[in-house]
Amino acid sequence: MKAKVKREVRRRERPDPKAPTFQQLIFDLQKFWSDRHCVLQQPYDVEVGAGTMHPETFLRVLGKEPYRVAYVQPSRRPADGRYGENPNRLYKHSQLQVILKPSPADVQDVYLDSLRAIGIDLKEHDIRFEEDNWESPTLGAWGIGWQVLLDGLEITQFTYFQQCGGVDLDPVSVELTYGLERIAAFLQGVDNVFDLRWSDDYTYGQIRLAEEQQFSVYSFERADPVATRKLFELAEKEAERLLGSYKGLNTEAKRRFPILPAYDLCLKCSHLFNLLDARGVISTTERAALIGRVRQLACRVAEYYLDQRTSLAASEAQPVKVLAREFA
């Protein structure tokens, strides 16, 4: 008898029409972090594989200045595309990325508060922090942390950054990366990401399915390996041309140096590499070599960015005091 009652409860819970829509979830998280003194940024307009690659993370975690920022970053992973046919895997998924620099002492508690803020009752769900050290060989970045599991579902990557662009970080930033589709599916009680309610009027599938199909076709079948490789090499060469000129410059010229465009080119390389990889035209050995080439660009960008910041330091905006304090 007992089992029957339980089952009914479950049926009533899912799917849950009162649960927040996909866009409401984004509003809620943005409001939460905005209230905690985060700058609300917009997605970066170059293809990236993860929110970490947004300059608001990759560059801002370098150097001493405190910073707090939150943004949604659509993240493209060509090899994960499934033509919109797999209920869980996507060519492009959305991450909500939060960077807190320096990392406050109560950051785990605040993170858990953010889950409460989007309607998760932590006494009724099993939340755990399981060891998972994040690493991005293309960015020369790594950190220590966990994946946060909600009833066995991975919903957030929680990382204390130790190194970025090959530079040891001081202070340490904490990065919270929420997997928005997964959290929304959990809240709405749907099994298929394309059934998510995006807004009151549209489903995720209505808005994104065609994109998933077309980019899967392109990544796996239509992207021309020769052309893609050429694009990679062009972007790489252009980045190298720019970066190669930095060292000899005088202070004034360094101030004006276009390091941010150089970073954009590095990002393009990273995306084109992912595309070649999905296309299945890279051998394991070449893979390691190409990753190494992108990493070299990323590390040089990080180095020159820091150098440029120190030479501009005095004139730049002073850190706002409130940023350094704990939440509690």
Add this chain to the structure above:
Amino acid sequence: MKTSSNAADLLFEIGCEEIPAGMIARAASELQVILEKYLTSSNLLEGAPVEAFGAPRRLVAIAPAVRLRQPDLAREVTGPPKSVAYDAVGRPTRAAESFAAKQGLPLAKLYTVSTPRGDYLAAKQVVQGRPAMEVLAEVLPRAIAEIPWPRSMYWTGIDGPRFIRPIRWIVALLGGSAVQFQFAGIAPGKHSAGHRFLGASKIALRGAQDYEQKLRANFVLARPEERRKKIAREIQALTAKRDLRAHEDPALLDLVTYLNEYPSVILGNFDRGYLDLPQEILITVMRDHQKYFAVENREGRLAPHFLAVINLERDPKGLIGAGHERVLGARFADARFFWETDQKCRLADYLPKLAHVTYESRLGSYGDKVERMRKLAGWLATQWFDSGVLQAHAAEADRAAELAKCDLATEMVREFPELQGIVGGLYAKAQGELEEVAWAIYDHYRPASPEDAIPRNLTGCAVALADKLDSLAGCFAVGLVPSGSSDPFGLRRAALGVVRVILERKLPVSLSRGVAQAVATLVSYPPHLKLDKEDKRGAIEKLVLEFILDRARYILRERAGFAYDEVNAALAAGADDLVDAVRRLEALKLIRRTKNFEPLAISFKRIRKILEKAGPATVWRLPAVQPELFAEEAEKRLHAEAAIAARQSAELKRTGSYREALQVIAGLRPAVDQFFDDVMVMTEDEQVRKNRLTLLAELLAEFSTIADFAELAAGEI
């Protein structure tokens, strides 16, 4: 003098963000050792030992009795000799005065002590014990910093302390009062924290006596045994009434014990349709990816349920169970997708793809490795077949080696790398390969751990040996020699595997020929590896052989329980055929306890020393013993008896009766004893001397083929 018998309990808790589950037990035992070391060396520990344990958010150490103050220490300081300190009339000299001044004592307090070297001036100094609070304030932060971790982090800044995860609170109470120090900007206090969601975030403690109970009231079971028992109990309760049982998995039980501060078990279900998938895949998904226990019915077959351990008291609305069921369903759906997609083509169709998967840059691709494995496995199988004892088939070994690595290119193994080999075996079976071949593929990474079994059939043994010998030869050839804890290609495991497969399956493998074959095969695939020179190949062979024998010694000592000197003695007499070496070792172990053996072994040692002292054999060795040169009865007797014993023992050795052969040798003892009693080896007469040395040399060589007795430790015989 004050002898402080006042002692109090020390409670030390390092409160931390979630520590990786696999590291907690080890860290707790390190903390125990470190703390005990400091408390002992500072003379603070009274009797009872320190104990330590841990949970995800804390490492805890308790010392039941710590002295509140170090005992005072009296120390005698010796000064100048009495003869220097006082003059002829007994007045103190400047030497005595300056010694007194240095000790801060009046001259009257000095006294003399007599030593073997004469009388000296001395002074008594009392070193005052310091309060434990003061000592602990120095020692505890050091103890935190000294706990070793596989990969630590910093969080307060690059010059800040390192630990496995950020430390957020510290409790350090001696008799209920907080020890005063700072670590990572944290001052220890009386407050611990309870369960993240069920307990209070601040719990005031009095000390060790109320620690566990207060934590339990806040939903933290501090001791791992308590958590483990709760999990086991709840698993039992959930399965027994349904006539089911959990798939036994001690490693998983250990993991979930350290993943939760207040573990509870829930039973979930999955779609019965997934039971069509091989159970290896289902169990891997449940265990490795979701940390669930698989559930079996009475016949030992998987049932459509799982057991999840949650970090809460219960799941009253079933929400957690429903969530876990949904996640597992999605994972199984993926696994089914891979199972079906991968098999749209046959296993052999993945072979060309292996040419693009690098094994090691200088050792070529997995395609190259497969070619080498085929050659080696076929060679091994032919050897065994030709020996006439084993029904090995070169064609099957070749086929299994050809397909062994194909699964590395499948989606399933890309998603579940821990299933390499197993997936290939399952696909081979599903696609109608011979059962012998399919199991050989399935098993060829075995044994993967000390607990793991060796491959179940002969073909599997051939492929497993081929794979491992190739890895060893290849990596040593390009200088990838394991050092310290770094062994990225798993060469230690490979060498252990070689030894275990040979020994447990009792395979007639000549190690030196096997290694030579593996090194020779390297030259052809890939062809660019420069190993053509004989001496280069010889050097690699030697390194690999020594590496394997090292593992063999380890296994025989640590796992088979043989004494180290017996192992050395048996292997020194020949280790090329490991199975034979172990037979000799067993015989040696038995015979060693008998009465004649010990004195005989000592005599053999003596013989070896005499021969070594006599200089190079070329100087004294005669082509053969010449009986006409014998001067003493005892040497004639030894020569005659040794000849008979040699014939007998050779016959016994041929049939593998090593114990009996050793008995025959042990029977030589009276003759040997008499020889050493009556005969002087290094006599004046050169020819007689040479003849005696030759007799001993022949004796030693003849009777050292089962074991080199000189390797036996004399005191232990």
